[in-house]
Amino acid sequence: MESKKEKDMRQPDLIIPYQEPAPKGDNAEFSSTLSSTLPMAAIFLRNRYVGWAAVVFSIQSWLGESEETRKSPSAPGYFSVGMSLMSLIVTYLPIFLPPQPGLQQGSATGAAAPAAS
Numbered sequence: 001m002e003s004k005k006e007k008d009m010r011q012p013d014l015i016i017p018y019q020e021p022a023p024k025g026d027n028a029e030f031s032s033t034l035s036s037t038l039p040m041a042a043i044f045l046r047n048r049y050v051g052w053a054a055v056v057f058s059i060q061s062w063l064g065e066s067e068e069t070r071k072s073p074s075a076p077g078y079f080s081v082g083m084s085l086m087s088l089i090v091t092y093l094p095i096f097l098p099p100q101p102g103l104q105q106g107s108a109t110g111a112a113a114p115a116a117s
Helices: 026-045 048-063 067-071 077-096
Strands: none
Touching: 026 048, 026 077, 048 077
16 A cells, blocks of 8 residues: 655756747748738739838848748748839839820720710
8 A cells, every 4th residue: 555655756956947938930920921912912902002011011021031031942031122112113103104094994995985965
């Protein structure tokens, strides 16, 4: 039968203190995703504010790249900066090359709708 008073087998010299693990770099992935999708949103919406936000976020993610991020097979930071600058050019393009007045927006081919009298 077991005795109520068992010998403590723990040895104080073998105790390893708890160390909190380092946080994962999920913020870098989120900013990288944001810096690659905002230029597309600026191009589709033709919104200059979204284009400027894309430029700011892509420069931030490019400057915040770590060595591990550079070694990964993802797109480099300067590529997202280039895409955001291209989206900014596309949003400002109608100022420098205005659309032709004869063409309707939305349909490049086909006859115009008849005007109501």
